[in-house]
Amino acid sequence: MARARERLTATLRADRVLPSPNIWHWPQVYEAENRAQDADGEIWRLLAGVANWTGDVLDVGCGDGFHLPRFAERAAAVLGVEPHPPLVERAKTRIDGMTGVAVVLGSAQDLPVADASVDVVHARTAYFFGPGCEPGLREADRVLRPGGALVIVDLDAAHPPYGRWMRADLPGYDVAEVDRFFEISGFGRHRVVTRWAFPDRETLEAVLRIEFSAAVAARAIAETPGLEFPVGYRALVRRKPSGLIVG
Numbered sequence: 001m002a003r004a005r006e007r008l009t010a011t012l013r014a015d016r017v018l019p020s021p022n023i024w025h026w027p028q029v030y031e032a033e034n035r036a037q038d039a040d041g042e043i044w045r046l047l048a049g050v051a052n053w054t055g056d057v058l059d060v061g062c063g064d065g066f067h068l069p070r071f072a073e074r075a076a077a078v079l080g081v082e083p084h085p086p087l088v089e090r091a092k093t094r095i096d097g098m099t100g101v102a103v104v105l106g107s108a109q110d111l112p113v114a115d116a117s118v119d120v121v122h123a124r125t126a127y128f129f130g131p132g133c134e135p136g137l138r139e140a141d142r143v144l145r146p147g148g149a150l151v152i153v154d155l156d157a158a159h160p161p162y163g164r165w166m167r168a169d170l171p172g173y174d175v176a177e178v179d180r181f182f183e184i185s186g187f188g189r190h191r192v193v194t195r196w197a198f199p200d201r202e203t204l205e206a207v208l209r210i211e212f213s214a215a216v217a218a219r220a221i222a223e224t225p226g227l228e229f230p231v232g233y234r235a236l237v238r239r240k241p242s243g244l245i246v247g
């Protein structure tokens, strides 16, 4: 339950660096989780249509940099920003030898880059963007060029079975309230259903155990007979205005 409480606190106050027990404490299991996620590339297909990924891309809360090489395939330059120093080191190891990709210590509230210097700010499974995250939203607006986009990809707590497991551990999480927050903050919302596919039961169970309390993980494992399950996401997109508004 301690882990669930930690995440609940995280959900309710998105204005600072938030603990991320899964990747902070079990980075190898989280790596397996990232490999299992979005087995059919649905998120990447969606993202391709909501922003231009060929310019300067900033991945905030990049963890150990799992998505940086994928961005680097198209982007002119990629910068990963992460507040947890051990993950910054792991991300640097991952991108070692790649050109046009860098990783720095920083947070959504304090991005170590100049004003109007990036085309896309991306954040994946980024619960530090939610109600109360206005400082992070202002910071993203500061660093984006006019016409640039903030793209937040997060788990859809309304979509079963994963969303139901999430909500069992986070009884204070109000899906409608989170949706309302993003609506009034000017975001468009896109929902997508993906498939998480695992190589074996051991990996699937290890991933569920780092994501949920012991009781909810046991239920999730019992409810999942095979090696895969569906997981819903939503992509929230807000564009920085590109011109003067003449009234």
Ligand SMILES: C[S@@+](CC[C@H](N)C(=O)[O-])C[C@H]1O[C@@H](n2cnc3c(N)ncnc32)[C@H](O)[C@@H]1O
Residues within 6 Å of the ligand: 015, 016, 017, 018, 019, 020, 022, 023, 034, 060, 061, 062, 063, 064, 065, 066, 067, 081, 082, 083, 084, 087, 106, 107, 108, 109, 123, 124, 125, 126, 127, 128
């Ligand atoms: C669930 S992990 C996801 C990591 C990565 N985006 C991925 O998909 O592999 C969330 C990450 O957000 C980072 N984080 C927490 N609070 C943050 C904040 N205020 N600003 C930026 N990153 C933050 C954590 O350190 C962690 O690495």
